[in-house]
Amino acid sequence: MSAFTSLEIKQLSKKLEDQSPQQIIAWAIETFSPQIAVSSSFQTQSVPLLHMVSKIDPEMLIFFLDTGYHFWETLMFREQLQRELGLKIQNLYVDGQWKTFLSRFGRDLYEHDxxxxxxxxxxxxxxKAMKTVRAWISGIRRDQTATRQSAQILELEREGLIKINPLLNWTRQNVHEYIREYNLPSHPLYEKGYRSIGCKPCTRAVIVGEDERAGRWAGKEKTECGLHTEMFNQDGPKNSTLLQGFILTSNQEETR
Ligand code: SF4
Structure with a gap:
């Protein structure tokens, strides 16, 4: 459980609104280290946060969700940043309990559900990974999506986990200025129009005038993966008839 009450988190969060990302990261490390980790999707917009963390606490653990659907350019970029910034990366994978389900439905699950x-x-x-720490540093910004506009610098998540969003008040321009100032690399697909990069089947390049996340789940209602929405605090996906049907069939087979 968190040592902070919900009210304390709100008050602290308000105070941190005026602090720089580096000051917020330093506060987070001082408060929670070593029970703290960063999550990163290793795209261009991830670079400033990774660079700051590597300077403030080179031992910080960086979680990367290896979904099996990344562009090879993302995996190469992850390796490049790991080498150049000396990052300590831990890859996270889908839980083994879903092996049977995914072997039947996983191939194009991104299309159906x-x-x-x-x-x-x-x-x-x-x-699962967050059960091993007390605090989680994420690189989300308010200017990215409508959902993220209401995010706070500090957020109380499931099981008392504290989520810290040090770059929340930054803009896309701040990201590029920082990259230029420190002469840092960009994701190889950035120049090809990929402004926000996730899994390959769910990401396309954007055209001039489009929102930077317009290429994520294009043509679908979906705009967020669920890490930064209420889905993170749920114990399962809501309303998945596919999964419910699979569980029902499995249970029936077991009782036969
Ligand atoms: S981004 Fe697409 S492929 Fe990746 S986990 Fe989500 S739905 Fe699946």
């Missing part, structure tokens, strides 16, 4: 796909490949592995 993307929320379930994200839950199994991203949300649940992250929930």
């Amino acid at each position: 993307p929320d379930l796909c994200c839950y199994l490949r991203k949300v649940q592995p992250m929930q």
Whole structure:
């Protein structure tokens, strides 16, 4: 459980609104280290946070969700940043309990039930990893999506986990200025129009004038994977008829 009450988190969060990302990261490390980790998807917008963390606490653990669907450029970029910044990365994978389900439905699950796909490949592995720490540093920004506009610097998550969003008040321009200032690399697909990069089947390049996340789950209602929404605090994907049907059939087979 968190040592902070919900009210204390709200008050602290308000105080941190005026602090720089580096100051917020330093506060988080001083308060929670070593029970703290960063999550990263290793795209261009991840670079400033990874660079700051590597300077403030080179021992910090970085969680990467290896969904099995990443662009090879993302995996190469992860390796490049690991080498150049000396990052300590831990890959997270889908839980083995879903092996049978995914062998039957996993291949194009992102088409039929993307929320379930994200839950199994991203949300649940992250929930599991976060049980090993007290605090989670994420790189989300308010200017990225409508959902993220209401995010707070500090958020109280499931089981008392404290989520820290040090770059919340930054803009896309701040990200690029920081990358230029420190002469840091960009994801190889950035120049090809990929402004926000996730799994390959659910990401396309954007055209001029489009929102930077318009290429994520394009043509679907979905805009978030669930790590930064209420889905993270749920114990399973809501309303997945595919999964419910599978569980029902498995139970019937077991009782025969
Ligand atoms: S982004 Fe797409 S492929 Fe990746 S976990 Fe989510 S739905 Fe599945």
